[in-house]
């Protein structure tokens with residue numbers, strides 16, 4: 144008597160295919176569509192709003208973290224002149240960028256929305272003028288590529304979609320906190336850091352013939368910085384890899 148072979152159930156394959164498809168769609172949305180949507184939103188934000196966000200961020204940081212700079216006025220003026228010269232070399236309008244000096248107790252520099260770049264006294268005290276220029280160029284690169292807004296919008300969209308997906312409205316708190324951090328303890332993506340490094344290196348090579356001041360600034364900071372959540376290196380990890388990448392240029 145012939146045996147009847149029961150047909151194999153197709154369900155395990157269908158479920159596996161569905162899981163793979165959802166995972167692939169999720170990866171594609173996260174790696175490609177979401178960044179593009181965020182960049183499109185960032186590009187459509189008017190400069191006046193950008194400016195207002197930057198001013199409010201600086202006010203918040205002044206209220207919570209910063210105190211007035213104690214760098215002598217003459218030194219501040221020299222750094223400001225050097226900053227203006229960098230902008231001029233790149234044919235950027237000096238009115239689009241504002242340099243701010245603050246005391247934080249840690250070496251740090253970061254770009255706020257609207258063209259404000261903050262440098263701390265400790266950073267100035269630890270770096271030679273050319274090394275400071277290199278770090279300023281890195282921060283000008285973040286501003287030029289609008290990294291802060293793009294990062295915050297990407298993060299907001301990501302968390303809000305997670306909140307909607309899992310019904311966890313508490314995640315919205317994280318979004319608001321993230322958006323208000325505004326650079327002080329911000330970890331940009333590796334892509335943004337490379338873009339800012341490349342921007343600085345290109346400018347240094349074009350105008351000084353070498354990007355060695357950026358490399359030496361990174362080395363200097365990595366030798367001297369204690370681990371602190373508000374220091375520049377804590378927001379700029381993978382220094383060895385970055386130095387290696389820059390040295391290959």
Ligand SMILES: [Zn+2]
Pocket residue numbers: 281285331336339379
């Ligand atoms: Zn950076």
